[in-house]
Every structure is written in C-alpha cells, then in structure tokens.
Amino acid sequence: MSDTTLTGTATAADTKAHGVLLTDAAAGKVRSLLDQEGRDDLRLRLAVQPGGCSGLIYQLYFDERFMDGDAAVDFDGVEVIVDKMSAPYLDGATIDFEDSIQKQGFTIDNPNAQGSCACGDSFH
Template identity: 35%
Template sequence: MSTTIQAISISETGALKAQEILERSNKPGAGVRVFIKSGGCSGYQYGMAIDDRELEGDTIVVDRGIKLIVDRMSIELLQGSQVDYVENMMGGGFTVNNPNATSSCGCGHSFRTDGKNAETGGGCGSH
C-alpha cells in the first residue's frame, strides 16, 4: 500500500475555524483559497480568501470537510503544506506550515525557498 501526500491539508483547529467563517460568508459551496504572492520580508507571502469560484488550473482538495483551492502558480510552493489556526497573546489567525520554506520572516507571514526567491522588498509591516 502506498501513501500519497495531499497537495495541501488543514488541521482540525483550522478546519473548525474555517467552517465558522464559511458559514458566515453566505456563499454556498465556497472554499478557502490559499495562495502565494510576491512580497514580504522573505520574498513570498501567504494569502487566504473565501472563494466560491473554481478557475481553470486550480487544485481542489477537500480535507476535514473544508474545500481548499490553490491556483496553479501557488501549488508548487504549497505542496505538502498544512493550513492551521493558532491563537496566542497577540490574537488569533491562520498560518501555513510549509515544508518547502527554507526560511521565514519573524512575523510568520512571509517565507523563502531555495532557488525561488522573489526579489521584492518590504518588511514585516508591509503585508
């Protein structure tokens, strides 16, 4: 029996919070779009949005009852990642645990990979 790694997954805590948000969105069939954009202090930034569209080339994964949507440009950098929700003294928010990130910014919202660095500037305050 072989084990295949999902393109992207969501933690139990992340799924519970995402379900709450999706229910309030009033968009039947919507999912969580996870994407990468250039910027941030380490080269790339994570982004997430509620989306009820599926575009050509999107990767769709349903994990723990949550539809995760990733565009074709972002999937390579997100392969094997897990979306999570964490709460700490500064509040709460979604985060991405990305095995492809070789370094990340102190704020946890941007990252760098070997050989695939976006040469855009910006600090942690620029998200």
C-alpha cells in the same frame, strides 16, 4: 500536480491533488466563518504571491471562483483550492488554526520555506 477535485474525508493520499493539508481545528474554524457568511459557494483558497521582506507571501481567503488549473481537496465539507503556480511552493504545507491566550489565527507550516523574515509574514 493534478487538476482533480477529491471529495470525502481527506487522507494523506487525497492531499496529493495539491499537497496541502487542513487540520481539523482549521476546518472547524473555516466552517464557522462560512456559516457566518451564510454562503455555500465559497472555497478556501491558499496562494503564494511575490511580496514581503523575503520574497513571497501567503494569501489565504474565501473565493467563489474555480479557475483553470486549480487543484482542490475537500476536507469534510471545506474545499481548499490551490492554483497551479502556487502548488509547487505549498506541497506538504499544513494550514492550522490556533486559539490560545497568546495567539488566535490561521498558521501555515510549510516545509518548502527555506527562511522567513523577522515579522514572519513572508518566506523564501
């Protein structure tokens, strides 16, 4: 994995910095949330932490920090950060935002997850 920060519109080649893709719907929602915060120094951080029924949980939050070893990709003004320990677990993952009558929220489709718990909050 590279420590390179890429800018501009993300393409499949750009996502190699950390392997995570942010859909247009998710980018739009993140921009809206950042506008509400009134801050321009925040990035969207996706991380994997030990926990949950299946062993690993996702952490998705705004972060002002850029730590040593972080990889970043800019998706048309929304910077997504992944730390070097989480990157192997998230390579190929897609962050999306669903807004339907049944569900509203961010989803993470991760091809590296071999299974998840019944509640869907953790994976292994």
